[in-house]
Amino acid sequence: MPINEFVTIQQVLEILNRMIEEDPWAVNDLINQRVVCGKKLADDPTVQVGIKHKGENSTTYEVGLLGVLNGLFGIDSDGWGAIAAVYSVTCKACSSNQPVSTKVGDPCTRCGAETVLGDLLKFEQVRPLPAKNEWILEKTKDGVILKPPPTMPSELADAMISQAHKKLSSHTEETYCAFCQKAFPLDGTAAEAVTEHIKTCEKHPMRAAEAKIKELEDENAELLKKLFPKARKA
Ligand SMILES: [Zn+2]
Ligand SMILES: [Zn+2]
Numbered sequence: 001m002p003i004n005e006f007v008t009i010q011q012v013l014e015i016l017n018r019m020i021e022e023d024p025w026a027v028n029d030l031i032n033q034r035v036v037c038g039k040k041l042a043d044d045p046t047v048q049v050g051i052k053h054k055g056e057n058s059t060t061y062e063v064g065l066l067g068v069l070n071g072l073f074g075i076d077s078d079g080w081g082a083i084a085a086v087y088s089v090t091c092k093a094c095s096s097n098q099p100v101s102t103k104v105g106d107p108c109t110r111c112g113a114e115t116v117l118g119d120l121l122k123f124e125q126v127r128p129l130p131a132k133n134e135w136i137l138e139k140t141k142d143g144v145i146l147k148p149p150p151t152m153p154s155e156l157a158d159a160m161i162s163q164a165h166k167k168l169s170s171h172t173e174e175t176y177c178a179f180c181q182k183a184f185p186l187d188g189t190a191a192e193a194v195t196e197h198i199k200t201c202e203k204h205p206m207r208a209a210e211a212k213i214k215e216l217e218d219e220n221a222e223l224l225k226k227l228f229p230k231a232r233k234a
Contacts, residue, residue: 009073009082009125016069016083016123028120031085034062045140047071048081076127077137077144084126090118179203 042049048067052060070081089098091108136147148157174183180203
């Protein structure tokens with residue numbers, strides 16, 4: 001395989017699962033291996049770091065290979081990454097493997113003893129990729145931010161953002177005629193100006209009604225003229 005510039009989650013899963021086939025014990029040890037790390041790394045925006053010990057005054061953190069791999073692919077809005085390690089649940093007392101639905105700590109289905117985490121079985125993707133061209137809501141330390149789709153060129157994303165800003169600020173500075181979209185500055189006179197405009201707005205439905213009234217009045221006058229040719233207008 002040549003050297004890749006890009007790698008997908010699926011490709012990483014393929015490699016990790018191939019590694020399990022090649023040597024399950026080594027991969028088990030490798031994934032279970034954790035290194036103590038500082039708060040700065042624990043606060044990394046995408047790398048997943050676990051809490052090793054939560055003391056009253058200080059907390060110690062640890063990072064492992066899976067946290068780093070997940071860090072490459074970013075996190076979902078809930079803060080979790082895409083790749084999960086799936087383990088079996090097992091009973092130490094009678095060394096029987098438990099059904100897939102068993103949670104660690106549940107009683108053993110055979111002897112009733114407390115179950116523990118078993119072997120690493122496989123890696124799988126637990127979070128879908130965002131749809132193409134979909135803007136992504138991302139949770140950060142400073143709150144939720146909206147990020148452009150990864151496939152979108154940054155110039156296009158910037159243009160869309162500045163256009164949205166323009167539109168937003170125009171909505172706070174101006175109001176519009178709902179019929180012809182004519183803009184009015186949102187000062188103290190906006191309501192009056194719109195009311196005045198509505199009376200003459202070409203697109204307002206009243207114009208059609210007025211035209212119809214005019215047409216009917218003319219028709220009426222014609223008929224009256226025919227019926228009473230001699231009658232004079234008062
Ligand atoms: Zn058991
Ligand atoms: Zn109008």
